[in-house]
Amino acid sequence: MLQPPPARPGMREDEVDTPALLIDLDAFEANLDTMAGLLADTGVKLRAHAKTHKSPVIAHLQMARGAVGQCVQKVAEAEALAWGGVPDILVSNEVVGAAKLARLAALARITRIAVCADDAAQVRAIESAAAEAGTRLAVLVEIDIGAGRCGVPPGPDAVALAKMIADSRHLTFGGLQAYQGSAQHKRTPAERQALIAAAVEGTRRTVEQLRQQGLECPIVGGGGTGTFALEAGSGVYTEIQAGSYVFMDADYARNLDAAGAPVATFRHALFVLSTVMSAPRPGIAVLDAGLKALAVDSGLPLVWQRPEITYAGASDEHGKLTFAPDRTAPKLGEKLRLVPGHCDPTVDRYDWYVGIRGGRVECLWPIAAKGGMS
Amino acid sequence: MLQPPPARPGMREDEVDTPALLIDLDAFEANLDTMAGLLADTGVKLRAHAKTHKSPVIAHLQMARGAVGQCVQKVAEAEALAWGGVPDILVSNEVVGAAKLARLAALARITRIAVCADDAAQVRAIESAAAEAGTRLAVLVEIDIGAGRCGVPPGPDAVALAKMIADSRHLTFGGLQAYQGSAQHKRTPAERQALIAAAVEGTRRTVEQLRQQGLECPIVGGGGTGTFALEAGSGVYTEIQAGSYVFMDADYARNLDAAGAPVATFRHALFVLSTVMSAPRPGIAVLDAGLKALAVDSGLPLVWQRPEITYAGASDEHGKLTFAPDRTAPKLGEKLRLVPGHCDPTVDRYDWYVGIRGGRVECLWPIAAKGGMS
Numbered sequence: 001m002l003q004p005p006p007a008r009p010g011m012r013e014d015e016v017d018t019p020a021l022l023i024d025l026d027a028f029e030a031n032l033d034t035m036a037g038l039l040a041d042t043g044v045k046l047r048a049h050a051k052t053h054k055s056p057v058i059a060h061l062q063m064a065r066g067a068v069g070q071c072v073q074k075v076a077e078a079e080a081l082a083w084g085g086v087p088d089i090l091v092s093n094e095v096v097g098a099a100k101l102a103r104l105a106a107l108a109r110i111t112r113i114a115v116c117a118d119d120a121a122q123v124r125a126i127e128s129a130a131a132e133a134g135t136r137l138a139v140l141v142e143i144d145i146g147a148g149r150c151g152v153p154p155g156p157d158a159v160a161l162a163k164m165i166a167d168s169r170h171l172t173f174g175g176l177q178a179y180q181g182s183a184q185h186k187r188t189p190a191e192r193q194a195l196i197a198a199a200v201e202g203t204r205r206t207v208e209q210l211r212q213q214g215l216e217c218p219i220v221g222g223g224g225t226g227t228f229a230l231e232a233g234s235g236v237y238t239e240i241q242a243g244s245y246v247f248m249d250a251d252y253a254r255n256l257d258a259a260g261a262p263v264a265t266f267r268h269a270l271f272v273l274s275t276v277m278s279a280p281r282p283g284i285a286v287l288d289a290g291l292k293a294l295a296v297d298s299g300l301p302l303v304w305q306r307p308e309i310t311y312a313g314a315s316d317e318h319g320k321l322t323f324a325p326d327r328t329a330p331k332l333g334e335k336l337r338l339v340p341g342h343c344d345p346t347v348d349r350y351d352w353y354v355g356i357r358g359g360r361v362e363c364l365w366p367i368a369a370k371g372g373m374s
Numbered sequence: 375m376l377q378p379p380p381a382r383p384g385m386r387e388d389e390v391d392t393p394a395l396l397i398d399l400d401a402f403e404a405n406l407d408t409m410a411g412l413l414a415d416t417g418v419k420l421r422a423h424a425k426t427h428k429s430p431v432i433a434h435l436q437m438a439r440g441a442v443g444q445c446v447q448k449v450a451e452a453e454a455l456a457w458g459g460v461p462d463i464l465v466s467n468e469v470v471g472a473a474k475l476a477r478l479a480a481l482a483r484i485t486r487i488a489v490c491a492d493d494a495a496q497v498r499a500i501e502s503a504a505a506e507a508g509t510r511l512a513v514l515v516e517i518d519i520g521a522g523r524c525g526v527p528p529g530p531d532a533v534a535l536a537k538m539i540a541d542s543r544h545l546t547f548g549g550l551q552a553y554q555g556s557a558q559h560k561r562t563p564a565e566r567q568a569l570i571a572a573a574v575e576g577t578r579r580t581v582e583q584l585r586q587q588g589l590e591c592p593i594v595g596g597g598g599t600g601t602f603a604l605e606a607g608s609g610v611y612t613e614i615q616a617g618s619y620v621f622m623d624a625d626y627a628r629n630l631d632a633a634g635a636p637v638a639t640f641r642h643a644l645f646v647l648s649t650v651m652s653a654p655r656p657g658i659a660v661l662d663a664g665l666k667a668l669a670v671d672s673g674l675p676l677v678w679q680r681p682e683i684t685y686a687g688a689s690d691e692h693g694k695l696t697f698a699p700d701r702t703a704p705k706l707g708e709k710l711r712l713v714p715g716h717c718d719p720t721v722d723r724y725d726w727y728v729g730i731r732g733g734r735v736e737c738l739w740p741i742a743a744k745g746g747m748s
Contacts, residue, residue, distance in 0.1 A: 006748060017473050017474070018471070019747045019748070034694060073690070074691060076377065095648050095651075095705055096651040096662065097392070097649060097707070099391050100391070109438050119653070119654060121706060121707075122706070135607075144654065144655075148658065148694075149652070150652035150654065150660050150692070153654075231486070273472050274469070275471060277467075278470075278492055278493070278525075279493070280493060280524065280525060280527075281518075281526075281527070284523075286524050288470065288747075291669065291719045292747060293747050297688070311386050314671070317467065317747075318523060319525070320522075320523060332493055332496070333471070333495075344666070346511070348723075349747070350745075371723065371724075371725060373393045373667050374380060
């Protein structure tokens, strides 16, 4: 069942029921503008990743600032965006199974849709689904340029798969999916540069080999929040797939710049609002947001603008705070903002964004693709 | 939006769309029967914890085997159970904030409801909510018997709070909430016994001091899947609050018995069914279930009955498998069962249980309290 919205427009932030997922609208819009500005003169387009925000509302705000479309990872996410009017969607991932491919092929009637493949059997399955639906699908070849996850090796294997796609009656060769995920959270610029240099080299070589076979790449896509400037400056990539930049999370904020300072290109715009639900003895305070309200895979959340308080441990429904005993202790009923360790899987726990500006609730947006795993 | 069910009754397991949350119905029913059997002669009742299963269907199956009611942690969970016909619900947790208390007090019109408190201001707030709604609420005093989370200290502080509850016009003193959460996952019986012995001592002392003041405890509740036999045999506890026993998870299965072997009282009954979505090169296979499909706070999932395969890493939508190169590699499109590291927050990602018996889908049950954080 959809959870009821935790707020109404016009409420003060401290009236919002908790746990709630807040967007600081000023910071969020600044992030959208910053990314648009950084890419404006590169000739490289943004195809923002909706796996972070899962919202057609945010997709449209990104596209109003120049994004050419959206990436998603799952068919259910593609459906939520297509049903919300997003006109150009790339599933930057493999989709396996006839039931899922039938849903994808059906979507091609209402939106422009592309998907990735890294296996000949998969190309045949996508062709069958498109033929059955009477639609056309664009298919990108995913290449593994260092992450060691999905994707064929750059070079001849990728070219062979691209030819097979181009020769399929209901498919169009869509280009290359070349995302180096393992570079995004490397802490130093030197580590990120080295990994992306290798990724760019493999991608460039594959693009050239494809061209020699008469195959042009409409899309060469990749790049995340940690490295997009490198891909954008490579001369090879045509589209950037950053997602987390809209919100930032505690983990991305640990990436460093050349001077050894945290990269500060984007601002924290996403918060979990939480209430102190127990403070029974000096030195103990417990929040109402634990493992079910926050993803902790990339570390525990930070308490926003309260450096004296540490979110020290999460259980299913509780978060335990520690703090110096000589400081003002969090009080029973007090509401605190938390910066999630990892934004994508945290967003996926909530049904609603609560947009905040100037201390008041400005808007509620449904997280339309929440829980869309299939 | 509610996700569509990933299966239909009658389907073979390998036809179920993925990721999906499976219940092995034989193992699940055996777990229900085992717990009922273990408590049958103790005089101690089961008030099973619905924070694990979040389903009125499962609540009724537990109550049909003798459970006196259900525990929940959140008002939204209490609502989902009450609306599903569960007649006796204890919120084994503090509920803070007028909006939540108003919802709780309203529920008392359709079900028997109790809640915990560990602060005098909270007792006043619950009294106000009950008075406003024209209902009565039972309030238990939560005591901290070693977990260092919520709860007043055992002894005089608890007695003072109990008196205040008993003297409140719209409240009834409901007894003691005495759960030692930090003992549940201690690996050796000696560690668990030592922690529960201390918990029982503090609880017994508080019950006696209450009695001296003329206050009897209708409920003395606590005990989880890791320690319930100790609380049940204490002579002090009247109700056991185990939840995870219905499903078991990989983490609980690491608890050891006196012989140093894994405790095998309950069977793994909960699985995430996942598909190999990419297997592009020898030695690499990737599943379609990652951080958004599985809670990893208590460790990565195990691959069921395939000890040669390791789920080695999770990203947002992918799970990376490693396996000995000389063994049969997982094939593209193959479906594998995973045992979640931690069942409660994994269940909370799904809209549907898919009940399996004899290799076929027997039933679909909605996870009615999914995402109910408020």
